Amino acid sequence: MPDPVIIDAVRTPVGRYGGALKDVRPDDLAALIIRELVRRNDLDPASIEDVIFGCSNQAGEDNRNVARMAVLLAGLPVAVAGQTVNRLCGSGLQAVATAAQAIRVGEGEIFIAGGVESMTRAPYVTAKPTEPFPRGKPETYDSTIGWRFVNPKMAETYPPCSMGETAEIVAERFGITREEQDAFALESQRRAAQAAAAGRFKDEIVPVVIPRRRGDPLIVDTDEHPRPDTTLERLAQLPPAFKSGGTVTAGNSSGINDGAAGLLLMSTETAAARGNAPRARVVASAVAG
Numbered sequence: 634m635p636d637p638v639i640i641d642a643v644r645t646p647v648g649r650y651g652g653a654l655k656d657v658r659p660d661d662l663a664a665l666i667i668r669e670l671v672r673r674n675d676l677d678p679a680s681i682e683d684v685i686f687g688c689s690n691q692a693g694e695d696n697r698n699v700a701r702m703a704v705l706l707a708g709l710p711v712a713v714a715g716q717t718v719n720r721l722c723g724s725g726l727q728a729v730a731t732a733a734q735a736i737r738v739g740e741g742e743i744f745i746a747g748g749v750e751s752m753t754r755a756p757y758v759t760a761k762p763t764e765p766f767p768r769g770k771p772e773t774y775d776s777t778i779g780w781r782f783v784n785p786k787m788a789e790t791y792p793p794c795s796m797g798e799t800a801e802i803v804a805e806r807f808g809i810t811r812e813e814q815d816a817f818a819l820e821s822q823r824r825a826a827q828a829a830a831a832g833r834f835k836d837e838i839v840p841v842v843i844p845r846r847r848g849d850p851l852i853v854d855t856d857e858h859p860r861p862d863t864t865l866e867r868l869a870q871l872p873p874a875f876k877s878g879g880t881v882t883a884g885n886s887s888g889i890n891d892g893a894a895g896l897l898l899m900s901t902e903t904a905a906a907r908g909n910a911p912r913a914r915v916v917a918s919a920v921a922g
Contacts, residue, residue: 634737634738634739635736635737635739635900635901635902636736636737636900636901636914636915637732637733637736637737637898637899637900637901637914637915638898638899638900638901638904638911638912638913638914638915639896639897639898639911639912639913639914639915640674640896640897640898640899640904640909640910640911640912641670641673641674641896641897641912642837642894642895642896642897642912643666643669643670643673643837643838643839643894643895644666644747644837644838644839644892644893644894644895645662645665645666645838645839645841645853645892645893645894646838646840646841646853646854646855646856646857646892647856647857647858647888647890647891647892648753648853648857648858648890648891648892649857649858649888649890649891650752650753650888650889650890650891651753652753652857652891653841653843653851653853653857654751654753654841654843654853654891654892655753655754655891656843657751657841657843657891658694658751658754659688659690659694659695659699659749659750659751659754659891659893660694660695660699660702660703660706660749661703661706662749662751662841662891662892662893663686663699663700663702663703663706663747663749663893663895664702664703664704664706664707665707665839665841665893666703666745666747666749666839666893666894666895667684667703667704667707667709667745667895668707668708669839670745670895670897671707671709674897674909676743676897678708678709678710678713679710679712679713680742680743681709681713681743681744681745682714682735682740682741682742682743682744683713683714683715683716683732683735683741683744683745684700684701684703684704684709684713684714684715684716684744684745684746685700685715685716685717685718685728685729685731685732685744685745685746685747686699686700686703686715686716686717686718686725686728686746686747686748686749686893686895687717687718687719687720687723687724687725687726687727687728687747687748687749688700688717688718688719688724688748688749688750689719689720689721689722689724689750690750690751690752690755690776690777691717691719692755692756692758692776692781693754693755693756693776694751694754695717695749695750695751698715698716698717699717699749700715700716700717701714701715701716701717702715703715703749716731718731720920722796723920724748725746725747725748725894726748726918727920728746728747728748729746729747729896729898729915729918730915730918731746732744732745732746732896732898733746733898733915733918734918736898736899736900742899742900742902742903743897743898743899743903744897744898744899745895745896745897745898746895746896746898747893747894747895747896748893748894748895749892749893749894750890750891750892750893751891752777752778752889752890752891753889753891754891755775755776755777755778756776757773757774757775757776758773758774758776758781759771759772759773759774760772760773760774760782777889778795778796778889779793779795780793780795795875797874797875797881797886798875798876800875800881800886801875801876801879801880801881804879804880804881809880810880811869811880811882811885814880814881814882814885815865815868815869815882815884815885816865817885818863818868818884818885819863819864819865819868822859822860822861822863823861825856825859825861826859826861829855829856829859829861834856838854838855838856840852840853840854841853841854857890858888858890863884867884868882868884868885871883871884874886898915899911901914
């Protein structure tokens with residue numbers, strides 16, 4: 634049984650909500666990742682068995698199988714397949730697991746797997762009325778984050794809550810204090826700043842070139858979300874974001890961002906035949922809940 638190995642990994646910079654990547658479609662972000670993996674690994678595009686991308690929104694420009702759209706936008710042959718998977722926040726990891734499983738059972742030798750999301754460009758969505766000539770305003774949701782079109786029967790048993798509200802439940806259940814969360818967030822910011830200063834992200838970030846009406850194009854090559862000047866004092870001043878008297882804030886939560894990332898996976902035999910040195914081996918994956 635062949636072992637799946639990771640040959641290469643690239644990503645766009647992580648754009649802040651409404652930031653530098655706000656005008657870039659998610660399918661274009663994903664296409665950029667695919668093109669770069671093909672280019673820097675001298676791949677014959679026709680040798681790619683499947684391109685698998687995770688995407689949790691899929692309500693706007695990322696609808697209708699964004700992975701397949703990205704394959705075509707990247708200029709790959711029409712015979713190269715693309716599939717989009719959705720396990721919400723675990724969608725990108727699921728894409729990698731799916732590719733690894735396919736390699737392990739012999740369904741292909743070369744795969745691209747990753748994830749893409751543009752939370753800035755997530756649209757408002759409106760429920761279709763059940764009556765022919767309804768009165769009143771239609772039900773509308775901001776698809777950026779949270780639930781939409783929830784089945785009332787499920788809502789009775791499992792009341793919908795956002796990831797931030799879930800974090801509050803987890804913090805309460807396991808006794809994780811506000812101070813511990815802020816300290817963890819500060820250390821995360823410190824590590825990000827240190828890694829960026831040391832050039833640790835240089836080889837993995839693919840610059841996004843954005844044409845402008847006048848002048849040179851905008852080149853985005855740096856993560857926008859990290860805040861290297863963050864302090865514990867500033868974090869402590871932030872109010873709870875999801876629950877009155879809660880512990881989860883905008884400062885110790887993950888961000889609302891835009892970006893894409895991808896891995897090139899091969900079987901060990903194919904990697905050896907091509908002379909590609911694996912960066913890692915995918916041993917196993919598991920899910921729960």
